[in-house]
Amino acid sequence: MPLQNCLWWATAPQLKSYGNKPLPAKADVVVIGGGFTGTSAALQLAKGGANVLLLEAKTIGFEASSRNGGQALSCLHHTLIETIHQHGRDLAREMFQAAVRAADVVEHIVSEEGIDCDFVRCGSIEAASRPGHFERLQREQETLREVAGFDVQLLNKSEVQNELGTDFYHGLMVNPRSGSVQPAKFVQGMAMAAExxxxxxxxxxxxRSIERVKGFMDGTRFLVQTERGAVAAKEVLLATNAWSGQLIPQFRLRVFPAESYVIATEPLGIDQASKLIPKNRVVYDTRRVLAYYRLSPDRRMVWGxxxxxxxxxxxxxIRALQKGMVNIFPELAGKKAEYYWGGTLALTLDENTHAGQIDGIWxxxxxxxxxxxxxxxxxxxxANGILGKPIDNPFADLSMPLAPPYQDNAWFVNIGKLWYRFLDLLG
Ligand SMILES: Cc1cc2nc3c(=O)[nH]c(=O)nc-3n(C[C@H](O)[C@H](O)[C@H](O)COP(=O)(O)OP(=O)(O)OC[C@H]3O[C@@H](n4cnc5c(N)ncnc54)[C@H](O)[C@@H]3O)c2cc1C
Structure with a gap:
């Protein structure tokens, strides 16, 4: 099996190509990176009347945006309790509510632009891998209601079978606002809508680099140097995620790449699929080194x-993924992994999202x-900020802890995973 045999690539239509055109000498806004961040920004900017140029090193969505689990989650990575601990009650509420609005915006874009990407508001499940983790979910449910006015549903161990065909978990939390997408189709659809x-x-x-310039009468503030020539820009939006440190030295030691891997099994029968995940929700568990999984539209178990x-x-x-999957769903033993792929996400040591402006660059x-x-x-x-419209960004100006030095390979990620797995074994 080749290293990158991605189910989403295999089941997306023929990709549109955006190559072989002369590069313009200037633009109002240059967006760098053609994943979800860049295509969504380009769409909003173009709709707002800006002259926008999107530059992508490879092809649209080629990195994380076409290779992920397709879980369109209506929450943050940290629990609201952890977020309050880190940022205080008010900012934590704003961050959480932004994540809820984010899922609404995905649905809105899909419907307004007519993007055929199998979007479903299926809801997500957070599954308690240990008894103590269910108590954590109970406290989180109370906090979500009290601080953010957000309702989630809790199921205890005896009710798990209503949602998942396994005896493994100690309870579940269901977030009804989350959804699922075919990510390669979604990012392609946003690029086409932007165009x-x-x-x-x-x-x-x-x-290659972003240079600051002064003295231009037309408002040019940056020269964006590319492999195909330079472009003058009034505004620049960096949407390069894991590679942001290659263009902004301040990010180099703070944002680092981390890999995640996924398999998709052969298609399951209708009866088996609806026994394992009856309501077709997307699922992840409460461990530090977690599993995330869902059924694909063609009923494969997609496990990451x-x-x-x-x-x-x-x-x-592949063996580690299959072992984890069979541990939860023993009846999937012997199901062939027909697809296996990996992708790179961006992490910071505080495991927070970061967005804003640095030296005038968004x-x-x-x-x-x-x-x-x-x-x-x-x-x-x-994009709203660039257009001079009101902007909702509670993730601005968060301090970013320094990560250990690295070259291309953030060597400490594997060590961190092994350490987290050890902590998972302790409880
Ligand atoms: C295996 C995996 C599973 C995941 N599962 C989920 C999930 O289920 N749900 C979820 O919400 N998230 C998930 N994620 C994370 C999610 O995919 C990312 O958060 C999201 O795709 C980030 O989008 P982005 O546009 O910021 O970055 P990317 O999609 O990585 O796009 C950045 C783009 O910038 C381009 N680029 C980089 N440097 C340059 C340069 N110098 N010049 C021009 N272009 C450049 C790259 O080629 C790339 O296309 C997962 C990620 C992975 C890898």
Whole structure:
């Protein structure tokens, strides 16, 4: 099996190509990176009347945005309790409510632009892997209601079978506002919508540097140097997520790449699929090294996370994913993994999303497994800021802790996963 055999690529229509066009010499706004953040921003900017140029090093959505689990989550990576602990009650509420709005915005864009990406408001399940974790979910439910006015449903161990065909978990929390998408179709659809609205999209155009310039009468503030020439821009929006540190030195030691891997089984029968996840929700568990999973539209079990490591042989990671899956659903033993792929997400040591402006350059990144919704939302919100409209961004100006130094390979991610797995074993 090749290393990148991604189910979403195989089941998306022929990709539109945005190559081989001459690069313009100037634009009002240059958006760098063509994932959810960049395509959503370009769409909003073009609709707002800006002359916008989107530059993508590879092809639209080629990185995390087409390879993820497709869970369109209506919440943050941290629990609201943890978020309050880190940022105080008011800011935590704003962050959480932004994540809820983010899922609404995904639905709105899909419907307004007529994007065929299998979007369903199926709800998400957070599954308690240990008895103590269910108590945590109970406290979180109370906090969500009290602080954010948000209702989730709790199911105790005896009720788990209503939602998942397994005896493994100690209870569940159901968030009814989350959804699922076919991510490759969604990011392609946003790019096509942006182009329809007037955005000029160029693939195969890697940006090498962003230079600040002064003295231009037409408002030019930046020269964006690319492999295909320079572009003058009034505004620049950095949407390069895990690679942001290559263009902004301040991010280099703070935002780092981390890999996550996924398998998709052969298609399951209708009866089996509806026994395992009867309401077709997306699922993740409460461990630090967690599993995230769902059924694909063609009823494959799509299973990601677990103790998969960068640099490991594909068969080692596939085995770790299959072992985790069979532990929860023993009847999937023997089901072939027909697809296996990996992708790179951006992390910071505080595991928070960061968005705002640095030296006049807009940026948004590090969604910690919640980028389907948050990247789409914050791309749109930063675009509003550029257009001079009101902006909702509670993730601005958060301090970013320093990470250990690294070159291409953030070597400490594998070590961190092994440490977290050890802590998971303790409880
Ligand atoms: C395996 C996996 C599973 C995941 N599962 C989920 C999930 O279920 N739900 C969820 O919400 N999130 C999930 N995520 C995270 C989610 O995919 C990301 O948060 C989201 O895609 C980030 O979007 P983005 O546009 O910011 O970044 P990306 O999609 O990574 O896009 C950045 C783009 O910038 C381009 N680029 C980089 N450098 C340059 C340069 N110098 N010049 C020009 N272009 C450049 C890259 O080629 C890339 O296309 C998962 C991620 C992975 C890897």
């Amino acid at each position: 329809r609205a007037g955005a000029d999209i160029h693939e195969g155009t890697r940006v 996370g677990e103790l998969t490591l960068r640099g490991a042989q594909p068969k080692t990671n 940026y948004s990144m590090a969604y910690v497994g919640h980028g389907v919704t948050l990247a789409t939302y914050l791309g749109q919100q930063l």
